[in-house]
Amino acid sequence: MSKWIKRFYIGLMFAFLYAPIVVLIVFSFNDSKSTAKWEGFTLDWYNSLLQNDYIMKSLYYTILVALVASVLATVIGTFAAFGIFYMRSWQQKLVLNINSIPMLNPDIVTGVSLMTLFVALSLPLGLGTMIIAHVTFNIPYVVLSVLPKFRQMPNEMLEAAMDLGATPWYAFKKVIFPEIKPGVITGALIAFTLSIDDFVISFFTTGNGVTNLSIAVYSMARRGIKPEINALSTLMFTTVLILMVIINKRTKKEDI
Amino acid sequence: MLKKLASGPYLIWIVLFIVVPILMVGFFSLVQEGPDGTLTFTTANFQRVFDPIYVGVWWRSIKIALEATLICLILGYPTAFILSKMKKRIQTFAVMLFIVPMWMNFLLRTYAWMTILGKNGILNQLLALVGLPQMTFLYSEGAVLLGMVYNFLPFMVLPIYTVLAKMDRNLIEAAEDLGGNRRIVFTKVILPLSLPGVISGVSMVFMPAVSTFVISNLLYGGQYMLIGNLIEQQFLTVGDWHFGSAIAIILMIIILITMAVMNRASGNDPEESGVNLW
Numbered sequence: 415m416s417k418w419i420k421r422f423y424i425g426l427m428f429a430f431l432y433a434p435i436v437v438l439i440v441f442s443f444n445d446s447k448s449t450a451k452w453e454g455f456t457l458d459w460y461n462s463l464l465q466n467d468y469i470m471k472s473l474y475y476t477i478l479v480a481l482v483a484s485v486l487a488t489v490i491g492t493f494a495a496f497g498i499f500y501m502r503s504w505q506q507k508l509v510l511n512i513n514s515i516p517m518l519n520p521d522i523v524t525g526v527s528l529m530t531l532f533v534a535l536s537l538p539l540g541l542g543t544m545i546i547a548h549v550t551f552n553i554p555y556v557v558l559s560v561l562p563k564f565r566q567m568p569n570e571m572l573e574a575a576m577d578l579g580a581t582p583w584y585a586f587k588k589v590i591f592p593e594i595k596p597g598v599i600t601g602a603l604i605a606f607t608l609s610i611d612d613f614v615i616s617f618f619t620t621g622n623g624v625t626n627l628s629i630a631v632y633s634m635a636r637r638g639i640k641p642e643i644n645a646l647s648t649l650m651f652t653t654v655l656i657l658m659v660i661i662n663k664r665t666k667k668e669d670i
Numbered sequence: 671m672l673k674k675l676a677s678g679p680y681l682i683w684i685v686l687f688i689v690v691p692i693l694m695v696g697f698f699s700l701v702q703e704g705p706d707g708t709l710t711f712t713t714a715n716f717q718r719v720f721d722p723i724y725v726g727v728w729w730r731s732i733k734i735a736l737e738a739t740l741i742c743l744i745l746g747y748p749t750a751f752i753l754s755k756m757k758k759r760i761q762t763f764a765v766m767l768f769i770v771p772m773w774m775n776f777l778l779r780t781y782a783w784m785t786i787l788g789k790n791g792i793l794n795q796l797l798a799l800v801g802l803p804q805m806t807f808l809y810s811e812g813a814v815l816l817g818m819v820y821n822f823l824p825f826m827v828l829p830i831y832t833v834l835a836k837m838d839r840n841l842i843e844a845a846e847d848l849g850g851n852r853r854i855v856f857t858k859v860i861l862p863l864s865l866p867g868v869i870s871g872v873s874m875v876f877m878p879a880v881s882t883f884v885i886s887n888l889l890y891g892g893q894y895m896l897i898g899n900l901i902e903q904q905f906l907t908v909g910d911w912h913f914g915s916a917i918a919i920i921l922m923i924i925i926l927i928t929m930a931v932m933n934r935a936s937g938n939d940p941e942e943s944g945v946n947l948w
Contacts (some may be wrong), residue, residue: 420752424764427749434820434927437792441785449785450795490680497677508702509677512684515692518929520881522898523918526905527691530915534694550687553680558924613884615776618905631777647778648946654773 435651442644449639465641472630475541479607479616479626483548488602490549491556495597496590498557499564503652513554525549525618530618539621547619548609555599555608563597596664603661607654692922699915715916723856724900725919731897734811735879738818739826742875743868745819746826750867754834762909765831772824780817780888787813813889820880825878826871832865834860865935873932877925897921 437449442460446453463469496521498509516524528550532543571593575585613628620629627650634640699716718724753764771779786792787807794804804904807813837860845855883898897917904914 422790424752428767429747430820431768431823434698434779434786434947435771436772437786438778438782438878448790449788450792467744490683493676494680497673497675497680500673501677509681515688518926519922520877520898522881522883522901523692523695523922526901526914527695528687529905530694530698530911531687531691536892546687548684557680558717580714588907593692594744611775613775628775628777631775631781632884632888634783635777635781639788643778647774647782648779654775655770658770658773 435647438644438647439505439651442641442648444641447641449644451639457642460649463642463645463649468625469627469630469642469646472625472627475544475612475624476628478625479541479545479548480606483545483552483609484602484605486545487549487552487556487605488598491553491593491601491605492560492598494553495557495560495594496586498561499527501540506596513557515554516551517554521612521614521620523614528615539619540624541622544616544620544626547615548612551612551615552608555604556598559601559604560597562595563594567593594653600664601660603657603664607657607661610654642659684883691870693920695915698912702912705721710893715912716920718913719920727897727900730895732747733860734815734818734896735876737871738815738822738879739875740894741815741819742823742826742870746871747830747845747868750827750830750834753831754837761835765828766772768824768827776821777888779821780885783813783817783820784808784888787816808889809891811894814886816877817885817889821885822875822879825874829870829874830864830867833864837863869932869935871929876928881921881925 436641440452441449441455443455444451444453445456445458456512475575481607498506525547528543528547529539532539532546567590571589572585575589576582580588611628612626612631616626617632620626627646631643631646634643697829700711700713702712702714703709749768753761753768756764784791788794789804789806789808791808793807841863842855845859850858851932878895881898882919883896883902886894886896886899901914901917901921904910904917908914
């Protein structure tokens with residue numbers, strides 16, 4: 415008896431979580447503007463999505479920003495983790511505390527504070543400022559996914575390589591990097607996903623007609639329901655699903 | 671030498687783009703601009719935050735965030751409990767199923783509810799099918815609350831599940847062997863041991879709920895004011911950055927204090943989680 419209650423309860427929870435997503439996906443194929451009545455199958459909304467310049471431009475900016483920001487964040491964050499690992503304990507603590515600020519602070523506070531800085535420096539809000547903002551909220555995650563790899567590494571690796579005559583750069587490339595590589599790649603993937611998904615911080619740090627997909631969805635949704643958004647949701651959901659499956663496979667492999 | 675140089679760009683970056691912006695917001699909140707452009711120090715911005723109108727906004731934000739947190743806890747604890755009791759093989763899959771919806775963009779998840787709750791949405795169609803009158807679900811406080819619960823429920827379930835799944839079975843068996851019935855075993859052993867998970871779930875739901883402006887904007891419309899909306903409005907439409915900064919600073923302090931208290935209460939090892947407060 416209680417077993418059935420439990421199953422029923424979990425079933426209800428899954429229904430609650432998935433119903434909205436299923437509705438979005440199903441009605442993205444609906445041959446009508448309605449998002450409630452099924453009128454037959456069509457791919458029209460995907461077609462009009464592809465012809466929507468505003469959305470296509472946002473897609474372009476989303477991918478551009480995510481690529482540039484995640485590469486920059488990964489490079490800066492990886493070297494940072496290297497440096498942090500060899501810092502004295504109190505320095506390490508201080509730096510990691512600052513590192514965690516963007517993760518703890520509400521996004522809206524991070525967003526408005528970066529916006530304040532950009533305006534005060536009279537940087538024009540747009541693509542550049544959005545990339546800086548994304549790098550800023552990505553770096554902490556890269557640092558936190560690379561740093562444990564340094565901690566797992568045998569302590570004397572760097573010294574051993576350098577005693578054997580490697581230059582510091584050569585030692586980093588040939589000895590240290592292979593050890594931390596899984597953490598670097600995971601960090602890069604997390605950064606990329608966060609970047610693609612971000613709305614609040616982008617919303618405050620962009621301008622000049624530069625929008626990402628989240629901002630496009632927000633401004634379209636505020637004006638009402640558009641079936642193109644359903645089509646977009648389906649595509650975005652599938653993309654993120656594939657990305658996350660890859661990330662998950664990676665972290666699982668690392669566990670073993 | 672290389673070790674020091676390696677973190678150089680990073681240190682510059684975090685000082686310039688994390689520390690300085692927050693200091694600037696702090697500075698902005700403490701000054702006011704005269705008509706001739708001179709800046710004078712004042713506490714007026716903070717005093718304005720305590721105006722009855724704005725106190726109402728704080729109250730409403732905190733109240734709805736607490737309600738959302740409570741509902742998530744009531745729905746989420748049993749869910750986590752049942753998940754943790756499943757057979758191992760199904761368990762991993764069921765937990766995955768719980769995480770997958772979170773991968774969908776936050777705005778799209780909120781937008782999904784607009785299409786369901788809307789005037790011509792599915793819910794109203796269903797009502798019409800069974801012959802009930804149409805209702806307006808969208809643009810109400812209930813819709814905002816639903817949006818919060820929907821978006822943040824996994825944040826409650828997952829930490830509780832993690833603690834329950836890792837719990838030492840021997841403790842539960844010992845309690846049972848010593849004659850505890852199921853209710854006593856739960857209230858005296860399982861519940862206290864799962865508190866760290868509950869606490870981190872509570873803060874992970876409360877924080878985004880209290881600072882959101884997207885959910886309220888989409889599911890209620892422009893007239894409904896939460897703290898997030900107030901900050902957004904001050905920065906983007908009204909243009910009173912000094913007042914906006916004061917609100918942002920107070921919000922930040924509230925969140926940081928909540929986090930610090932929660933961290934201490936749950937006894938998280940800061941070294942292990944990598945996130946700690948000074």
